[in-house]
Amino acid sequence: MTFTSIPVIDVTALIVGADERDAVVDELGRAAREVGFAQIIGHGIDRTLIDELKGAAERFFAESDDTKMSVYIGNSTNHRGYVPAGEEVFAGATPDHKEAYDLSIDLPADDPDYLAGNPLLGPNQWPTLDNFAGPVTAYYDAIFGLGRVILRAFAETLGEPADLFDRFVTTPPAQLRMIHYPHDPSADDRPGIGAHTDYEVFTLLLPTAPGLQVVNAEGTWIDVPYRDDAFVLNIGDLLEIWTNGTFTATSHRVRKVAEERYSFPLFFNVDYDTWVEPLDRFVGEDGPRYDGVRAGEHLFAQTAQSFVYLRRRLADGEIALPDNARPLYSLGREAQRSAPAV
Ligand SMILES: O=C(O)CCC(=O)C(=O)O
Ligand SMILES: [Fe+2]
Numbered sequence: 001m002t003f004t005s006i007p008v009i010d011v012t013a014l015i016v017g018a019d020e021r022d023a024v025v026d027e028l029g030r031a032a033r034e035v036g037f038a039q040i041i042g043h044g045i046d047r048t049l050i051d052e053l054k055g056a057a058e059r060f061f062a063e064s065d066d067t068k069m070s071v072y073i074g075n076s077t078n079h080r081g082y083v084p085a086g087e088e089v090f091a092g093a094t095p096d097h098k099e100a101y102d103l104s105i106d107l108p109a110d111d112p113d114y115l116a117g118n119p120l121l122g123p124n125q126w127p128t129l130d131n132f133a134g135p136v137t138a139y140y141d142a143i144f145g146l147g148r149v150i151l152r153a154f155a156e157t158l159g160e161p162a163d164l165f166d167r168f169v170t171t172p173p174a175q176l177r178m179i180h181y182p183h184d185p186s187a188d189d190r191p192g193i194g195a196h197t198d199y200e201v202f203t204l205l206l207p208t209a210p211g212l213q214v215v216n217a218e219g220t221w222i223d224v225p226y227r228d229d230a231f232v233l234n235i236g237d238l239l240e241i242w243t244n245g246t247f248t249a250t251s252h253r254v255r256k257v258a259e260e261r262y263s264f265p266l267f268f269n270v271d272y273d274t275w276v277e278p279l280d281r282f283v284g285e286d287g288p289r290y291d292g293v294r295a296g297e298h299l300f301a302q303t304a305q306s307f308v309y310l311r312r313r314l315a316d317g318e319i320a321l322p323d324n325a326r327p328l329y330s331l332g333r334e335a336q337r338s339a340p341a342v
Contacts, residue, residue, distance in 0.1 A: 012042035029157030036250030052135035074309035147268035168270035244278035272296025301325035
C-alpha cells in the first residue's frame, strides 16, 4: 500500500464524546495502517499554550552558548537538558543542523527510579530563565492529555477495549523535545534531521514551518504540508511491534530548512518497564515478525546509539546497552528497504 498525501483528521468527536466518534476512530486506524502519518485538527488545545511554548523556545535558544550549555544534557543521568548542534548523530549520516532542549515527565529528585539510576526517569534540568518552566509544563500536560485520547482511539481501532493500554501509562518516559533549526543560507545542503523512525508509541508534533517529509512504500519522499492548526501524528516503533507490522512506523526526515524553524514533538510513551510484543490477534501462522522489547530499554538503546555523550559513556563502560538492543533504524522496514536512511 502506498500513499501520495497525508490525511487530515478532525478529532473533535473524540474530544467532546460525540456520536461521530466511531468514524474518527476508523479514520485514525486507516491512516495508521496505510500511511503511518496524519494531521490532527479539532484537537482543542488552547492557542495561548502553543504561543507561549513558542515564545519560551525563542527566548531559550537566543541565549548564549555558555548559558545553554549550563544545562547540557550530558550533565544529567536521565537524559534531560540542552542538546547542542552535532550532539545527536544518526547512523553514518552527517550531523543534523539543529539544536534542542529535551525534557520528559518531571518526577521529583527523590523518585526511586531516578535514585536507582534509571537512564530516562527523574527531574527535568530546567534553565534559570524566567517564564520558561511554567509555559513548557503547561504545554506538556495539555499535549500529553491529547495523547491519552489518541491512545484510546488506537486501542479501539485495533479491536481491543479502549482502555487496553491505559494501565501502562503512569509515569512514562514521554519526551517533549523543543527543536531549533537555524537558517543558514551559506551552509552546505544538510538535512535538518536525518531519516529515522520514532522510538515510542506515537508522536504528536507541532512544527512552525514546512520541512518535514515522510517516505512512502515506493521510496518517494512526500512533503507534510504545514498547517498552523494541526498536530502531525505519526506511528512509532512500539505500535509497529504491538501490531506485528499492521501499523507502520514510517520513516521521516526534515530537509534543509528554507527559514528558521522550530518544532515540538511529544513522543507519547508507555511506562519504562512495559513489555511490548505482538498482540495475539496480529500473529498469524508464521508467528510474530518482531521480538519483544521493554519500552524504556528500547528508547534508551536507540538514544544511546545516537547521542555523542552517551556513546562516550558506552565506550568508557559507564553504561551498557540492554542485551536485546536493536540496531538503529531496524523498524519501519518496508520504508527502509526502498529508501535507506540518508
Ligand atoms: O522537526 C520535525 O518536523 C521532525 C522532528 C522529528 O522527526 C523528531 O524529532 O523525531
Ligand atoms: Fe521523528
